[in-house]
Amino acid sequence: MKHCLFACALAACCASADAADCPPYVKHTPGGDYTSAEDRSGLTVVEKFHFSRAVETLTQGMTGSLGADISYTLEHFPNHHRALASMAKLGLRLKSAQPPGARYTVSCYFERAIAFAPHDVTARMVYGSYLLSTGQDATALEQLDAASRLAPEQATIQYNLGLMYVKKKEYDKASAHAQKAYALGFPLPGLKNKLKAAGKWREPPPAPISEDTQPSEPIPVPPSK
Known part of the structure; x- marks a missing residue:
């Protein structure tokens, strides 16, 4: 119940602050696009x-508060994946939509990142995880x-989509996303176990054997003399 109340309050706070x-x-x-080799030339500084x-x-800020240093990083590289993840973790740890020292709310940093680099899959994935942690399932699914x-x-x-759809029953x-995740080599069994517990897991059919992989006829070996 406490987590639910926190999530609702945080979501409401984020919405009003972002607006x-x-x-x-x-x-x-x-600064610029974190995924661009050209823009990343200034990242070291x-x-x-x-x-x-x-x-x-x-653990510790460099020039002031943690929020200020992470905020500075994101103001130069808005889709800096690790900085976005750190800002999200800081907000969750402090139970704050806008950690001390941060110029904007956590959600705002993600919105700025996605608006600037809509192609950045990782930024969307990290945002989805943050939204899930604050109980904003519908937005996370988007x-x-x-x-x-x-x-x-x-x-x-x-895999994450499969988990979302399991949660929505x-x-x-969920099964379709699970089958695809495991076919692509995802290693964790959590989603499969959830589907099994719900009686909804089906083992994938064996992969068809193509003509190229069919065993060939054995080559006759001449009798030894």
């Missing part, structure tokens, strides 16, 4: 002074669906 003050990212130097391992693991359309062969996305969809 009030979440301007779009404007590219400047150094930003990380050297604001995103150390201690900041990433929420982000995971969008990520799936961008990268249909990404096993982790298929939409087992046909």
Whole structure:
């Protein structure tokens, strides 16, 4: 119940704060798309002074508060995957939609990242995880669906979608995503176990044997003399 109340309060706070003050990212130097080799040329300077391992693991800030250093990183590289994950973890740890020192809310940083780099599948996946952690299942599903359309062969996305649909008790969809995730090599059995517990798991049919893989006739060996 406490988690539910926190999630609802956090969602409401995020919505009001985002609507009030979440301007779009404007590219400047150094900065830009975290997935672009060209833009990343300026990444070292930003990380050297604001995103150390201690900041990433929420151990200690470099120039001030953790929120301020992570915020600075995201103001230069809005879709910096590890910084987004750290900001989300900081918000969850402090039970705050806008951690101290952060210029915007956690959700705003994700919205800025996705608006600037809508092709970035990882940013959407991290946002989906954050939304799930705050009880915003419907919005999380939107982000995971969008990520799936961008990268249909990404096993982790298929797995997470399967978990979402299990939670919604939409087992046909959950099973379809599960089959795809495991066919793509996803290693964790959690989704399969959930479907088994619900009596909805079906083992995939064996892969058809193509003509190329069919065993050939044995080659006769001449008798030894």
